[in-house]
Amino acid sequence: MKNLVDRLRCRRTLTVEEYKQLLLCRDAEVTDYLHRQAREETFARFGNKIFIRGLIEITNRCRNNCYYCGIRKSNSRITRYELTQEEILECCREGYRLGFRTFVLQGGEMPDIKDEWMENIVACIRRSFPECAITLSLGEKSYGTYERFFRAGANRYLLRHETCNTQHYRKLHPADMSLAYRLQCLDWLKEIGYQVGTGIMVGSPYQNIHHLVEDILFIERFRPEMIGLGPFIPHHDTSFAAFAPGNAGLCLKLISIFRLMLPAALIPATTALATLAPDEREQGILAGANVVMPNLSPQKRRADYSLYDNKAFAGAEAAEGLRELKERLERIGYEVSGERGDYENGKRKV
Ligand code: 5AD
Numbered sequence: 001m002k003n004l005v006d007r008l009r010c011r012r013t014l015t016v017e018e019y020k021q022l023l024l025c026r027d028a029e030v031t032d033y034l035h036r037q038a039r040e041e042t043f044a045r046f047g048n049k050i051f052i053r054g055l056i057e058i059t060n061r062c063r064n065n066c067y068y069c070g071i072r073k074s075n076s077r078i079t080r081y082e083l084t085q086e087e088i089l090e091c092c093r094e095g096y097r098l099g100f101r102t103f104v105l106q107g108g109e110m111p112d113i114k115d116e117w118m119e120n121i122v123a124c125i126r127r128s129f130p131e132c133a134i135t136l137s138l139g140e141k142s143y144g145t146y147e148r149f150f151r152a153g154a155n156r157y158l159l160r161h162e163t164c165n166t167q168h169y170r171k172l173h174p175a176d177m178s179l180a181y182r183l184q185c186l187d188w189l190k191e192i193g194y195q196v197g198t199g200i201m202v203g204s205p206y207q208n209i210h211h212l213v214e215d216i217l218f219i220e221r222f223r224p225e226m227i228g229l230g231p232f233i234p235h236h237d238t239s240f241a242a243f244a245p246g247n248a249g250l251c252l253k254l255i256s257i258f259r260l261m262l263p264a265a266l267i268p269a270t271t272a273l274a275t276l277a278p279d280e281r282e283q284g285i286l287a288g289a290n291v292v293m294p295n296l297s298p299q300k301r302r303a304d305y306s307l308y309d310n311k312a313f314a315g316a317e318a319a320e321g322l323r324e325l326k327e328r329l330e331r332i333g334y335e336v337s338g339e340r341g342d343y344e345n346g347k348r349k350v
């Protein structure tokens with residue numbers, strides 16, 4: 001089995017059967033070997049530096065009704081909020097002071113009439129923080145809107161495809177959403193010039209090994225600059241409340257596989273992973289992740305951005321807890337980078 005890991009590292013690809021074998025393998029020695037190879041690959045490009053992104057959750061209003069998500073439109077049991085432009089700018093100022101050089105503006109899907117408001121905010125952050133990267137994570141929009149945000153100064157966009165299998169997609173999302181449109185959005189984002197991130201929830205309801213291999217093949221083909229992987233975690237006010245959370249070990253394996261496949265990719269040790277157990281963040285880094293995204297939202301709003309139960313937003317998952325994060329990283333031999341951390345240092349991919 002170790003020869004599969006060697007082949008993946010050397011050729012950057014495996015066959016469908018080989019991916020399956022690697023995902024199903026329960027041999028701890030092989031898994032350790034996989035993580036070690038991925039870690040070496042990360043170290044060769046990035047040294048022991050971990051990039052940090054300040055995550056600003058700008059609104060928990062959402063027009064969608066994804067079955068897994070706590071901020072889905074029909075959840076009437078949360079307090080909805082939307083930050084003002086001034087509050088968002090204040091988060092950026094605080095983040096800048098703490099050393100962040102990337103701001104990630106994430107939110108539920110807003111109606112199209114909000115596009116202009118958003119465009120203004122992006123332009124304003126661009127003017128106020130010229131050397132910082134602006135990442136958006138605002139869901140599906142039209143080509144024209146993505147283009148406006150890009151022209152206003154956004155550099156990167158995160159849009160997980162969640163699953164690449166049409167039937168599985170249907171189990172996770174109501175009929176008014178479509179996988180085809182989501183994939184179209186990803187192509188548009190790339191075409192416009194964003195550094196693009198995609199990814200999945202690991203262990204989402206009804207997901208099986210075949211789906212995971214399809215996701216691996218999609219990511220291999222699409223070649224995103226960023227790959228976000230976190231375990232599915234149930235939210236008590238959704239129809240998936242009774243499902244079990246995803247498996248951390250499987251997440252870690254996928255992080256390593258993607259690192260060996262796309263060595264220059266930016267791969268976060270996600271909040272969902274750290275929510276399963278605090279030291280899973282470090283395990284993610286030791287499996288080949290090289291990004292952490294602490295929460296920079298106003299503290300009084302954080303509990304309302306409840307994508308899933310017990311979502312971590314304190315300590316090392318909080319911007320103001322950067323010291324704790326640094327200490328935790330130091331213990332495993334890593335440091336926080338002061339750089340903004342663009343894909344291949346800003347060079348466009350060939
Ligand atoms: N568990 C884990 N991740 C979730 N997300 C949404 N709901 C959940 C959940 N219950 C993730 C989705 C989305 C990202 C912003 O949060 O993958 O793309």
